[in-house]
Amino acid sequence: MTEREQQEQEIATIRDREVKLRLSDADVLRLSEKAGIAGLTIGELLTSFIGDLVYGTYANGSDERMYANQWFDRCWFGMFPDKTFLRYLLEGDELSGILFNEQDIEQGKEWLAEMEAFPDKDSDAQEEIAGLKADIAFWQKNIDDTFACFAEWCGDPHRTLDEEMKKVREWKNSYNSMIGK
Incomplete structure (x- = not known):
């Protein structure tokens, strides 16, 4: 372009x-x-x-x-900007990946709950459940690994992953509000 x-x-x-x-x-x-x-x-x-x-x-x-x-x-x-997870994600161009991983985890857990609510003993269904659990673990590992790199970068994160992700979501919601999403 x-x-x-x-x-x-x-x-x-x-x-x-x-x-x-x-x-x-x-x-x-x-x-x-x-x-x-x-x-x-x-x-x-x-x-x-x-x-x-x-x-x-x-x-x-x-x-x-x-x-x-x-x-x-x-x-x-x-x-003297604070060394926040949001700053780390924005400067490293990793924000969208983390948010996609988080969204995938939420959706995966919903699907998993539905699948487990109506158990199917069929081997294909069991493989699908196992695959979904592996995907959720993979996405969570991506988030955890990124947070570990952030912790190494900042030296001493003052907040937990959950607290930092809450700030990331607040920022994203504010941005989405500004663009009308």
Whole structure:
């Protein structure tokens, strides 16, 4: 896919998004004035800044992208980000794999419960149950191995796998909400 085709695909998904901001009345006034001076709404100003920050569909230019990223990197959250499982998964491009494994485990357990609720002594059914149990164990091992690598990377995970996965799911749910899923 060419860069132009990629941009056209992204443009096709542009729509209003709702993000809640916690701002003082004074900050709202300052932000409104800053946007107004440029002839923009607050939403247009933030959209423009976000485009530069993430090298988005519409970005203002290379200098603007550089300064937006310098701002991010110099803020406390950019300089000293927590070593979370979510960060590890995102930076390692492993988030979708872990979420697919988790979904496969849940679905596999449901199928397994159905199969075991109505036991069939047929050897094919027993092989299918054994295969499903092996698949569930394999998917769980993938998650456990990834968490073990995360634990090695961060030195001392402060939370358990379940606690970290809860944070991952919360982030994913927030993202899905933003894109309308």
